[in-house]
Amino acid sequence: MNAPRKLAAGNWKMNGLRADVQEARKLAAEFPSSAVDIVLCPPATLIGAMAASLIGSAVRVGGQDCHVAASGAHTGDISAAMLSDAGAHHVILGHSERRADHDETSVLVAQKARAAHDAGLVAIICVGETEAQRDAGQTLDVVLGQLTDSLPERASATNTVVAYEPVWAIGTGRTPTLEQIAEVHDALRANVPDRAIPLLYGGSVKPANAAQIFAIPNVDGALVGGASLKASDFGAIVAALGAA
Numbered sequence: 001m002n003a004p005r006k007l008a009a010g011n012w013k014m015n016g017l018r019a020d021v022q023e024a025r026k027l028a029a030e031f032p033s034s035a036v037d038i039v040l041c042p043p044a045t046l047i048g049a050m051a052a053s054l055i056g057s058a059v060r061v062g063g064q065d066c067h068v069a070a071s072g073a074h075t076g077d078i079s080a081a082m083l084s085d086a087g088a089h090h091v092i093l094g095h096s097e098r099r100a101d102h103d104e105t106s107v108l109v110a111q112k113a114r115a116a117h118d119a120g121l122v123a124i125i126c127v128g129e130t131e132a133q134r135d136a137g138q139t140l141d142v143v144l145g146q147l148t149d150s151l152p153e154r155a156s157a158t159n160t161v162v163a164y165e166p167v168w169a170i171g172t173g174r175t176p177t178l179e180q181i182a183e184v185h186d187a188l189r190a191n192v193p194d195r196a197i198p199l200l201y202g203g204s205v206k207p208a209n210a211a212q213i214f215a216i217p218n219v220d221g222a223l224v225g226g227a228s229l230k231a232s233d234f235g236a237i238v239a240a241l242g243a244a
């Protein structure tokens with residue numbers, strides 16, 4: 001099998017104003033070329049400006065969600081074609097905050113992933129258990145169930161990335177043990193339709209723990225929230241991935 005590509009993806013969530021685009025420029029200056037893929041996913045309002053400021057650099061831009069339709073009467077929504085038109089290359093889909101705050105199901109996530117693929121975007125599809133599900137011993141059932149239901153038929157290493165994000169580790173400073181991450185990533189690798197689909201870990205990844213996490217087999221990178229907002233922090237994580 002081809003080795004999965006390594007990817008450091010930053011998820012800015014609902015953070016960032018125009019002045020913050022300079023963080024993307026700083027990151028691009030630090031990595032004029034890169035052995036690993038680098039993506040920043042700012043709020044939709046900044047995608048165009050960020051993409052324009054990164055032309056010619058190794059850093060790509062992504063969205064945080066898209067609608068299943070290409071256009072139409074869907075007030076407040078954004079289509080995959082619009083993200084692509086604004087300069088995005090990737091889109092995060094099925095993040096646990098979307099699943100919780102907007103009742104997104106895995107079936108809907110798969111529809112969104114189809115729309116993303118139709119628009120030529122790489123879908124970063126998120127899966128992960130809640131703390132109650134982990135405590136009940138349901139982690140692998142939940143994660144593999146989400147994987148099966150959230151990936152569309154056409155998912156391949158060229159159009160899809162899977163991010164394992166335990167809900168209880170997001171924004172909490174808590175992370176699973178390295179063995180717990182390894183267990184889930186091994187199971188994901190055995191069950192993805194294309195073994196070269198990159199598998200990211202997400203949830204409280206910081207410069208201080210990145211190298212340990214990237215040393216785990218079947219971890220091909222990270223989806224980073226809080227620590228992606230500053231180029232200094234995210235740059236350290238990108239460097240750790242490059243050295244892994």
Ligand code: PGA
Nearest residue numbers: 170171203204224225226
């Ligand atoms: P965090 O968020 O790095 O702030 O924990 C990760 C994510 O939600 O993608």
